[in-house]
Amino acid sequence: MHSPRSTIIEPFALEHATVATGDEDGRTLADTTVVVDGLGRISKIGPSSSTIVPPGYHRLDATGKVVSPGMVNGHVHTFSKGRPLDPKGSTPEGQRKLAKLLHNPAGRAFMYATSKSNIMTLLNSGVTTVRSVGDVGYELVTLSRQIESGRVVGPRILPSGPLLAIPDGHGAPLIALESSTPEEARATAETNIDHGARALKIAATGGVTDSQVPGEAGAPQMTTEQMRAICETAHANDIIVAAHAQSHEGVLRALKAGVDTIEHGCALDDELTELFLNNPNSLRGYSALEPTLSAGLPMKLLSQQALNMTDVQMQNSGPVVEGMITGARQAHEAGILVGVGTDSAMPFVPQYGTWREMQLLNRFAGFSPAQAFHAGTQVTAKVIGVDSITGSIEVGKSADLLVLDENPVDDLRTLERPLLVVAAGHPVWRPSVDRFEDMEAQLDEAYGR
Numbered sequence: 269m270h271s272p273r274s275t276i277i278e279p280f281a282l283e284h285a286t287v288a289t290g291d292e293d294g295r296t297l298a299d300t301t302v303v304v305d306g307l308g309r310i311s312k313i314g315p316s317s318s319t320i321v322p323p324g325y326h327r328l329d330a331t332g333k334v335v336s337p338g339m340v341n342g343h344v345h346t347f348s349k350g351r352p353l354d355p356k357g358s359t360p361e362g363q364r365k366l367a368k369l370l371h372n373p374a375g376r377a378f379m380y381a382t383s384k385s386n387i388m389t390l391l392n393s394g395v396t397t398v399r400s401v402g403d404v405g406y407e408l409v410t411l412s413r414q415i416e417s418g419r420v421v422g423p424r425i426l427p428s429g430p431l432l433a434i435p436d437g438h439g440a441p442l443i444a445l446e447s448s449t450p451e452e453a454r455a456t457a458e459t460n461i462d463h464g465a466r467a468l469k470i471a472a473t474g475g476v477t478d479s480q481v482p483g484e485a486g487a488p489q490m491t492t493e494q495m496r497a498i499c500e501t502a503h504a505n506d507i508i509v510a511a512h513a514q515s516h517e518g519v520l521r522a523l524k525a526g527v528d529t530i531e532h533g534c535a536l537d538d539e540l541t542e543l544f545l546n547n548p549n550s551l552r553g554y555s556a557l558e559p560t561l562s563a564g565l566p567m568k569l570l571s572q573q574a575l576n577m578t579d580v581q582m583q584n585s586g587p588v589v590e591g592m593i594t595g596a597r598q599a600h601e602a603g604i605l606v607g608v609g610t611d612s613a614m615p616f617v618p619q620y621g622t623w624r625e626m627q628l629l630n631r632f633a634g635f636s637p638a639q640a641f642h643a644g645t646q647v648t649a650k651v652i653g654v655d656s657i658t659g660s661i662e663v664g665k666s667a668d669l670l671v672l673d674e675n676p677v678d679d680l681r682t683l684e685r686p687l688l689v690v691a692a693g694h695p696v697w698r699p700s701v702d703r704f705e706d707m708e709a710q711l712d713e714a715y716g717r
């Protein structure tokens with residue numbers, strides 16, 4: 269796997285490519301040249317017959333290949349590789365033990381190295397922008413700054429820092445700051461923003477993977493008032509807020525508080541649909557959904573033995589996963605923005621698996637392949653607020669590009685093995701990742717190849 273390091277961008281052109289635009293209708297451009305300037309931006313795109321490549325630019329012949337926007341993943345964690353869980357580690361005692369190990373200088377250095385390795389896997393898999401939604405500390409703030417300054421080549425990162433939860437709530441204490449009142453909630457939001465977070469994440473309800481009692485997943489945890497305080501603080505800083513929410517009541521409270529993206533979600537009724545489409549307390553007047561089917565479907569389709577989950581976790585996963593699938597389908601039909609987020613680092617969600625979320629939106633939530641690819645590029649860029657700089661191939665935007673064997677609209681699986689990844693103008697030659705072949709075989713069997 270490559271972890272390139274560079275400060276200089278050598279301008280280049282990809283010539284004679286078929287461009288897969290990522291538009292909702294699957295539009296392509298034949299025999300096209302894309303020119304990338306020394307600032308890492310797309311400076312020209314047009315027919316190869318009439319697009320002049322400036323002298324001194326490298327010229328790459330992409331005849332027979334497809335050039336597409338880089339993938340955008342709006343829901344990643346980078347504290348692990350995404351192998352199945354040790355259920356003992358997800359008890360409160362296990363979490364507290366791990367928290368003690370990690371929340372100190374040596375732990376922080378370890379977490380930076382772990383996160384960097386996982387971010388490089390995301391890059392090598394073709395992902396050029398990520399939003400994290402729950403980190404152990406501020407390791408991704410550090411890394412995002414190194415990438416932005418050009419010292420490290422990597423995807424654009426919107427780091428969240430630790431998520432924001434109630435005492436002993438979902439993710440606490442390992443990856444969450446805890447608060448009991450709106451005032452305390454505001455303070456935790458400010459702590460993350462002061463440390464350089466560019467996204468915030470709330471645990472609005474319990475989750476499956478750390479649940480200890482039946483019914484815990486999806487049970488509302490944080491009050492609307494606490495979440496409102498966090499949203500006000502974030503929005504005043506032009507930062508959007510994500511909320512982990514896995515039940516009707518949890519989603520309703522989070523939307524009312526002004527949360528900008530709902531993670532996982534639930535089956536929708538008219539009240540929720542209307543609030544998604546028109547949410548006066550959100551930053552932009554609407555809220556989006558990231559169903560994270562990649563994290564849910566293994567729990568529905570794989571055996572308890574394969575999952576290595578407790579009886580309680582299995583019991584809690586059933587209704588939550590059904591809600592995620594139904595909600596994704598309903599949101600798509602209702603015209604709610606549906607983003608691609610994988611929940612990487614969760615069991616069976618490897619860091620290289622962003623393409624699979626598009627496969628799952630296509631197979632389980634009513635998306636055409638073109639709509640799924642649109643979701644994984646342009647839509648998610650909009651959902652996380654970076655669509656003015658990335659998500660599509662347009663003059664002036666960042667050169668976040670993939671070179672592929674085929675058009676993703678014809679076969680989404682071509683995204684599994686990009687031939688070249690370009691992140692803000694930096695090429696990653698011969699991108700490669702370490703695949704967990706045993707896990708991939710289980711997932712292929714569950715989802716169909």
Ligand SMILES: [Zn+2]
Nearest residue numbers: 345401402611
């Ligand atoms: Zn998550």
